[in-house]
Amino acid sequence: MSYNKPLPRPDTTNGPFWAGAKQGKLMLQYCKACGDTRFPPSHICPKCLSSDQDWKEASGKGTLQSWIEMHRAYWDGYKGEIPYRVALIQLEEGPVVVSNIDNNSDNLRLGQPVTVVFDAVTDDVTIPKFTLA
Numbered sequence: 001m002s003y004n005k006p007l008p009r010p011d012t013t014n015g016p017f018w019a020g021a022k023q024g025k026l027m028l029q030y031c032k033a034c035g036d037t038r039f040p041p042s043h044i045c046p047k048c049l050s051s052d053q054d055w056k057e058a059s060g061k062g063t064l065q066s067w068i069e070m071h072r073a074y075w076d077g078y079k080g081e082i083p084y085r086v087a088l089i090q091l092e093e094g095p096v097v098v099s100n101i102d103n104n105s106d107n108l109r110l111g112q113p114v115t116v117v118f119d120a121v122t123d124d125v126t127i128p129k130f131t132l133a
């Protein structure tokens with residue numbers, strides 16, 4: 001069965017993030033001028049306005065900041081998975097990312113350590129998701 005959920009559209013700004021994910025790396029953009037590490041990426045640093053940006057591999061570790069359980073499938077591709085979880089993950093490097101956390105753990109608590117896992121959803125796209133560490 002083909003993948004029928006929304007897919008990311010890699011472009012010149014976020015391309016390194018998706019290329020890294022395909023290789024099993026969680027990539028974060030940082031500012032070479034002030035060191036600010038951010039997500040999502042941008043052409044210009046929101047802290048110092050420098051356009052001198054680069055990428056580094058993140059540890060893939062973070063903490064669970066919040067989560068919800070989706071009980072309605074807004075896309076047909078999710079019908080077989082509801083309820084599924086959407087979470088805010090505070091990465092060790094600072095940025096907060098929106099992702100999925102697996103449904104295998106029943107005792108989620110705020111601040112729990114999590115780690116990235118990579119879900120190769122198509123031949124071209126791998127999506128970083130999280131699980132309890």
Ligand SMILES: [Zn+2]
Nearest residue numbers: 031034045048
């Ligand atoms: Zn900066």
